């Protein structure tokens with residue numbers, strides 16, 4: 001880099017990090033080289049998790065679904081591509097991306113993606129609860145597990161007491177569903193049900209609450225994910241709520257994490273927490289109440305048969321075992337999306353077999369039933385099916401790291417040194433291995 005370019009670098013860096021759109025650039029090997037602050041906010045990742053890591057590892061999608069990799073392979077730009085996926089923290093993200101190949105002296109040197117976050121807008125327009133126009137009630141909630149039965153029973157009490165409710169649970173665990181069921185359980189039925197999608201809400205949206213809600217005698221306001229509002233906006237919301245408390249008005253909020261932790265790390269205003277916490281209802285992640293997985297599938301397939309005449313009645317034991325082992329970072333929403341995908345492609349089948357699972361899910365769940373890898377697993381033979389390259393590379397990485405750790409008697413510092421990587425990078429990769437070798 002010559003002198004002038006070096007002097008400009010801090011300016012470029014500043015501009016990239018202050019940009020209101022997410023920017024992600026990869027080099028020709030798929031390694032992340034630019035990942036700005038906005039992208040980090042959109043995808044919920046830390047910088048150390050991204051550095052020196054290939055894009056396939058970072059997200060739960062495969063090459064076919066990653067526009068960056070597609071553009072890198074084709075050298076052709078792709079504009080206005082919508083992507084919905086779950087990031088490593090289990091958050092569902094929808095972005096609209098413009099992705100460009102970058103050439104230097106006629107040679108392809110990488111690709112850059114500019115992402116606009118439309119998660120909030122997407123939810124607003126395509127809110128899953130509005131999929132069918134029937135009012136949502138407790139009958140629609142699958143509660144085969146004891147945990148979920150306790151949740152429903154507390155929610156019923158909350159609807160009778162008509163006190164503010166705080167729903168605590170990861171994304172996709174059914175908080176919206178519960179909020180609307182509580183509202184529809186009120187007797188006499190409350191006025192309108194409003195949802196404030198706090199996911200990157202702005203000031204004007206909270207101002208609009210004043211205009212839109214105060215004209216009703218009674219209403220239910222559901223503040224979806226208040227922990228995603230900035231603290232100044234939480235204060236603004238709290239001021240509005242204090243004014244709006246009147247007999248007949250019902251307030252429900254949701255958060256995605258433990259309130260004590262959220263308050264401690266400055267993500268949740270204590271006042272707002274106390275306002276809603278008369279009834280605090282914790283919904284466990286799906287991986288901790290696995291009975292609900294099969295119950296949901298049975299109910300989903302029954303509805304599908306009734307509404308669309310589908311012939312699917314169940315899943316094979318192999319798929320059942322896989323589903324019960326999988327962690328479901330996107331919880332029930334992820335399971336529902338997966339079933340939507342499978343059933344929309346099914347024709348006359350009566351059971352869902354492993355082959356009917358979409359490739360991205362098979363790749364994600366790959367490795368859940370593996371025994372430790374052997375060196376012979378990496379030998380290419382005529383009679384053996386070839387693995388997709390990135391799966392092979394992942395397996396090879398797992399094997400290599402395990403061997404390297406053993407060689408250095410599990411000493412992280414020495415192993416990292418020997419492998420020419422930082423301790424953090426090695427720790428991250430080992431953690432990933434421990435959580436399932438998949439992706």
Ligand SMILES: Nc1ncnc2c1ncn2[C@@H]1O[C@H](COP(=O)(O)OP(=O)(O)OP(=O)(O)O)[C@@H](O)[C@H]1O
Nearest residue numbers: 128140141142170171172173174175176177332333
């Ligand atoms: N116990 C359940 N029974 C039936 N359907 C469920 C259940 N839990 C979740 N769902 C379905 O899963 C999808 C996601 O649920 P919902 O939107 O209520 O999750 P959420 O916790 O509010 O997510 P977020 O925090 O991302 O807003 C919805 O389509 C919902 O109907």
